[in-house]
Every structure is written in structure tokens, then in C-alpha cells.
Amino acid sequence: MRLDKKMCQFEMILEQFEPMITVAIRKCRIYKNHEHYRQTARIALWKAWQKYDDLQGDFAPYAYTCIHGSILDELKKESRYEDRYQPQEDVLLSLSTISAGQSETACLLKELLNTLPKQERQLLVDYYITGYSYEELTTKYHTTIAALKKRRMRILEKLRKNL
Structure with missing residues (x-):
């Protein structure tokens, strides 16, 4: 009581x-x-x-x-x-590890990336290929880390839908 x-x-x-x-x-x-x-x-x-x-x-x-x-x-x-803890998709989209033997996959990936607008494609290239950190990208894109993460996730969702 x-x-x-x-x-x-x-x-x-x-x-x-x-x-x-x-x-x-x-x-x-x-x-x-x-x-x-x-x-x-x-x-x-x-x-x-x-x-x-x-x-x-x-x-x-x-x-x-x-x-x-x-x-x-x-x-x-x-x-x-x-x-x-970065999501596993970082590993899946690491474009720098594509070898010559995987040319069919590379062509498919290139076509898929070409469906994106230039700015979105550039963000993925900067993050995955060039290896810029989120901190470095905040100064380049004049935005916050949270906004960059959200933008990257939206781009990846768009790529999944196009796949």
C-alpha cells in the first residue's frame, strides 16, 4: 500500500x-x-x-x-x-578492393553509381575510395557529421532500390 x-x-x-x-x-x-x-x-x-x-x-x-x-x-x-561500430555495408561498398577478375561486378557497380547525381556519387567516392573521415567531409560539404551519415544512408538505400 x-x-x-x-x-x-x-x-x-x-x-x-x-x-x-x-x-x-x-x-x-x-x-x-x-x-x-x-x-x-x-x-x-x-x-x-x-x-x-x-x-x-x-x-x-x-x-x-x-x-x-x-x-x-x-x-x-x-x-x-x-x-x-560501423555498419557492414561499409565493407560491401569498398570500391578500392575490386580486382580485375571481378570486372563484371565492377561494371555493374559503375552503372549503378552512374544512376546517382554527381554530388551523391562524389560523397560516396570521397568516403569509400578516397577514405576521408566524417570530420574531413564536414568541412568539404559544410554540414554536420550526423547530416553526412544520414545522407550516406539515403544514398545507399537509393542504390539498393536500383539494384
Whole structure:
């Protein structure tokens, strides 16, 4: 029965702090997986509510700090994961490993690449053949790493459809 009362209290707190969670998500510039980060923020609010001590001051600033910090931690974790684990398609599209014995595959690949606009083809060449890193490509294309990754994924999806 005591647990039910405590859960009811937290549900009221959660309802009250949902706008704060939304603000924290916007401030961290989350553009995908909104529900994942919202859940991360809710868990942080729960932990903050559990640890809160009335003698330390108001709850709202403490809750916001916990929420914002947990979202940033989750972003760092996701970024580290993306940096360490590249998708297998990088290996499949590595054009520099095509040998003369695979000329039929090379011709097919060349035809497939020629269906792309020049800018999209150039991005793939820069990334896969020239070996530029995302950091180097951000200065060349004047955009963010996330935008480049998304653009590359869209190009690869387009190639798959044409295949």
C-alpha cells in the first residue's frame, strides 16, 4: 500500500515535470529517437526524486540538472557506439578492393553509381575510395557529421532500390 502511494506521488511529479523534459530534449537538440530520450529523462526524474533531500533547496533545479545530464550521457553513449561500430555495408561498398577478375561486378557497380547525381556519387567516392573521415567531409560539404551519415544512408538505400 505504501508503494502505491509513492507511485501516485511520482505520477503527479512526472505529470508536472513533462514540460521540463520536453525543454531539456529541445535544448539538447535531439532530432531522432525522441521517445527513447524522453524515457531516459523520466528515469532520471525518478532517480532525482528518490535521492532528493529537502534541506538542499528546491527540487525543480535539481531535477532539471539530473534530466539534462542523463540525456547528455545517453547522447555520449550513442555517439561512442556509432563511432566504434560501423555498419557492414561499409565493407560491401569498398570500391578500392575490386580486382580485375571481378570486372563484371565492377561494371555493374559503375552503372549503378552512374544512376546517382554527381554530388551523391562524389560523397560516396570521397568516403569509400578516397577514405576521408566524417570530420574531413564536414568541412568539404559544410554540414554536420550526423547530416553526412544520414545522407550516406539515403544514398545507399537509393542504390539498393536500383539494384
